[in-house]
Amino acid sequence: xxxxxxxxxxxxxxxxxxxxxxxxxxxxxxxxxxxxxxxxxxxxxxxxxxxxxxxxxxxxxxxxxxxxxxxxxxxxxxxxxxxxxxxxxxxxxxxxxxxxxxxxxxxxxxxxxxxxxxxxxxxxxxxxxxxxxxxxxxxxxxxxxxxxxxxxxxxx
Numbered sequence: 001x002x003x004x005x006x007x008x009x010x011x012x013x014x015x016x017x018x019x020x021x022x023x024x025x026x027x028x029x030x031x032x033x034x035x036x037x038x039x040x041x042x043x044x045x046x047x048x049x050x051x052x053x054x055x056x057x058x059x060x061x062x063x064x065x066x067x068x069x070x071x072x073x074x075x076x077x078x079x080x081x082x083x084x085x086x087x088x089x090x091x092x093x094x095x096x097x098x099x100x101x102x103x104x105x106x107x108x109x110x111x112x113x114x115x116x117x118x119x120x121x122x123x124x125x126x127x128x129x130x131x132x133x134x135x136x137x138x139x140x141x142x143x144x145x146x147x148x149x150x151x152x153x154x155x156x
Contacts, residue, residue, distance in 0.1 A: 047092045047093060047094060047122075048092075048093050048094070048095055048119035048120065048121065048122060048123040048124070048125070049090060049091070049092055049093070049123070049124045049125070049126075050070060050090070050091045050093055050098060050100065050117055050119060050125050050128050051088065051089060051090040051091070051124075051125070051126045051128060052088070052089060052100070052114060052126065052127065052128030052129040052130065053083070053086065053087040053088050053089070053129050053130070054066045054068065054083050054087045054089070054102060054129075054130045054132065055087050055129070055130070055131055055132070056131070056132055056133070057111060057131060057132070057133045058131075061087075062083070062085070062086050062087025062088075063083060063087050063132065064083055064084065064085050064086075064087060065082050065083060066082065066083040066087070066102060066103065067080060067081075067082060067102070067103040068080070068081055068082070068083060068089045068100065068101070068102050068103075068130075069100070069101040069102075069103075070091045070093060070098050070099075070100055070101075071098060071099045071100075071101060072093070072094075072096050072097070072098055073096070073097040073098060073099055073116060074096055074097060075096075079091055079093075089128075093119055094119075095119055095120050095121050095123075096118075096119060097116055097117070097118050097119075098116065098117050098119060099115075099116050099117075100113070100114050100117065100128050100130075102130050104132070107134055107135055108132050108133070108134065108135060109132070109133055109134070109135040110130060110131070110132060110133075111131040111132060111133040112129065112130065112131035113130055114127065114128035114129060114130070
């Protein structure tokens with residue numbers, strides 16, 4: 001008569017036990033009535049942020065209440081904000097290329113501007129700074145009219 005072993009060698013697992021374990025793991029991940037892929041609406045694409053400041057020469061005085069516009073270079077869409085008490089402004093924008101514009105007052109010129117900014121998903125560009133200076137306006141000098149015709153004294 002042949003002896004029936006009462007235990008298996010260490011590490012040997014019957015194939016049927018492994019198959020049951022795989023099935024249980026697979027079934028545990030499924031929920032009845034819920035699809036594996038969610039066909040519902042996707043979350044909104046994360047916006048990017050453009051922020052900066054408007055200041056005087058060498059970053060001195062902040063300019064409060066200044067009109068700043070962000071322009072989407074591809075679509076031409078515009079948004080406007082006024083600078084806060086520290087001269088700061090912020091825009092939430094969709095990914096794309098943007099130009100920042102600042103309305104100048106008489107006697108002002110832009111010394112530094114941010115140019116065109118490329119915003120990717122969830123980007124934060126905090127260096128859209130403007131530095132303003134005084135413009136040099138050349139005005140014609142006023143000359144008082146001369147009493148003579150400019151050719152010298154009259155002769156008799």
